[in-house]
Amino acid sequence: VMGSSSGGSHALACAAQLPDRVSAVVCFAAVAPFTGDEHWFAGMADDGALRAATAGRAARMRHAERSEFDPETFTAADHAALSSAWAPTGVAADRAAWSAMGVDAGTAGRACPDGQVDDDIALVSPWAADLAAVEAPVLLVQGDEDRVVPRRHAERIAHTLGQSEIWFRPDDGHISVLDACPQAMDWVLQVAR
Numbered sequence: 001v002m003g004s005s006s007g008g009s010h011a012l013a014c015a016a017q018l019p020d021r022v023s024a025v026v027c028f029a030a031v032a033p034f035t036g037d038e039h040w041f042a043g044m045a046d047d048g049a050l051r052a053a054t055a056g057r058a059a060r061m062r063h064a065e066r067s068e069f070d071p072e073t074f075t076a077a078d079h080a081a082l083s084s085a086w087a088p089t090g091v092a093a094d095r096a097a098w099s100a101m102g103v104d105a106g107t108a109g110r111a112c113p114d115g116q117v118d119d120d121i122a123l124v125s126p127w128a129a130d131l132a133a134v135e136a137p138v139l140l141v142q143g144d145e146d147r148v149v150p151r152r153h154a155e156r157i158a159h160t161l162g163q164s165e166i167w168f169r170p171d172d173g174h175i176s177v178l179d180a181c182p183q184a185m186d187w188v189l190q191v192a193r
Helices: 006-017 048-054 057-066 076-082 095-111 114-123 151-160 176-191
Strands: 002-004 025-028 138-143 164-169
Touching: 002 006, 002 176, 006 025, 006 114, 025 176, 048 057, 048 114, 057 114, 076 176, 138 151, 138 176, 151 164, 164 176
Parallel strands: 002 025, 025 138, 138 164
Antiparallel strands: none
């Protein structure tokens, strides 16, 4: 199972609840279970949506109505990745286009924010799965420069898991860390039972 950002929690939950079906897990820039303390938010460039989610769905919806995308949330490496390897088909490969895309995504999110709101509410709620129950080997791939999900989240997850390995990528941010996908897939082939 592989997950990125908020998808990492889903991948770990699958491993905890379906141990006979999950043979290995890879999480890129995964968010750790919410602790309720300030330390959980530390290092996030924009924690407004998650803080609003802690006050409930109505507060998170109000935040969605007024929030704007900040291109500085991503690093230069993230913007480079979004204009090359991780660029969607048909999108101009430059930072200005991605900034415009961020504005468009923000506008779309304000028009129909339900999915994003649901994800954020889930991230600040107790997980239905116990990480200590994960038996499969887990690889956590984390960019040291990630401004969305700081490195301490990977460290917290690893501390809870029995079998985990962390690859810290010193020059990567939240998106550019995905460039490690081929190596992570090789890791899965080596460790999957």
